[in-house]
Amino acid sequence: MTPSSTADRILLMLKSRGPTSTAALAASLQTTTEAVRQQVHKLVEAGWVRGTTASPSGVGRPSQAWALSASGHARFPDRHAELTRALIDTVREVFGEVGLEQLIARREDVARTAYLDACRDLPDLEPRLRKLAALRDQEGYMARLEADGADWLLIEDHCPICVAAEACQGFCRSELAVFREVAGPEGQLRREEHLIAGARRCVYRITPVPNPAQKMRDTGR
Numbered sequence: 111m112t113p114s115s116t117a118d119r120i121l122l123m124l125k126s127r128g129p130t131s132t133a134a135l136a137a138s139l140q141t142t143t144e145a146v147r148q149q150v151h152k153l154v155e156a157g158w159v160r161g162t163t164a165s166p167s168g169v170g171r172p173s174q175a176w177a178l179s180a181s182g183h184a185r186f187p188d189r190h191a192e193l194t195r196a197l198i199d200t201v202r203e204v205f206g207e208v209g210l211e212q213l214i215a216r217r218e219d220v221a222r223t224a225y226l227d228a229c230r231d232l233p234d235l236e237p238r239l240r241k242l243a244a245l246r247d248q249e250g251y252m253a254r255l256e257a258d259g260a261d262w263l264l265i266e267d268h269c270p271i272c273v274a275a276e277a278c279q280g281f282c283r284s285e286l287a288v289f290r291e292v293a294g295p296e297g298q299l300r301r302e303e304h305l306i307a308g309a310r311r312c313v314y315r316i317t318p319v320p321n322p323a324q325k326m327r328d329t330g331r
Contacts, residue, residue, distance in 0.1 A: 116141070116149050121158060121182060126252060126267040128310050129162050129175035150176055158182035187250050187270050198277045210278060218284040225292050235296040235318055239264060242292050262297070264289070264314040269305050276306055289314060 116139065123138060124130055132150065136143045153159035153176075160179045202210050228245060229238045239255050239262050246253035250270035256263045275281045286301060293299045293316055303313035 116145070117153060120146070120149055120153065120176075121178065121185065124159065124176060124178045124182070125186060129177040131173055131175050135176070153182070156181075158185065186252075186268050192273075194271065194274045195277050198274060202278075211280060214278070214280040214284050217281070218288060221285070222288045222291060225288060229292055235293065235316070236262070238292055238294070239297070239316060242289065258315070260318060262316040262318075263302075264299075264316065266312040269312065272305060279306060282306060286314075295319060 119139060120135060123135060132143050132146050135150070136146045139146060150159060154161070158179055158181050159176050160182075162175050162177045163173065198210070201213055205212075225242060225245060229241050232238045232241060243253045243255040243264055246264075246266060250268065252267040254265050254267075256265060269275060271281060282304070286299075290299045296319055297316040298319055299314055299316045301312065302315050303309035303311060305312050
């Protein structure tokens with residue numbers, strides 16, 4: 111989605127941040143809380159946004175926040191969800207699980223080649239992760255890389271193949287394997303949040319390995 115109006119920008123922020131208060135939305139949009147309240151009211155009436163409560167960071171009562179409804183999430187690209195599910199069901203029916211695994215393996219090979227080729231001239235971990243995030247963002251995953259202390263977080267706020275992943279979680283397993291290859295021995299990558307498991311997004315934590323060569327020697331002992 112390209113944010114072309116205040117309402118679109120609100121939807122995009124709720125998609126990427128999760129439940130957000132009126133005040134926080136107003137601060138990000140650099141406008142008044144009343145202006146945001148009017149826009150949110152229209153989005154609620156349209157069925158794209160719902161009210162929720164945000165847990166307080168300290169002592170006090172939970173505060174009002176806004177989140178995307180199922181219809182709001184559906185406004186973002188889904189790569190023809192129903193057709194995707196039907197195709198996966200057909201592959202499973204005609205070729206069995208073995209055929210489906212071959213399909214996943216082929217997709218993994220294509221992604222591995224594309225990502226590793228793009229990172230070929232990037233010997234350091236951070237540039238490789240930034241390139242991976244950029245590639246994923248171009249593919250519709252609303253991806254970004256953020257620092258978290260000494261670690262990096264690869265965050266994907268949207269999954270354009272969510273229906274396919276729900277129908278066959280082998281797609282998620284395959285992506286995780288490719289991400290680990292991009293990180294290489296310089297980064298230990300693990301998934302912390304998984305949309306298919308009920309989270310609102312997918313998040314991968316990458317912990318730099320200070321001396322991967324030494325670690326590999328120690329592991330081989």
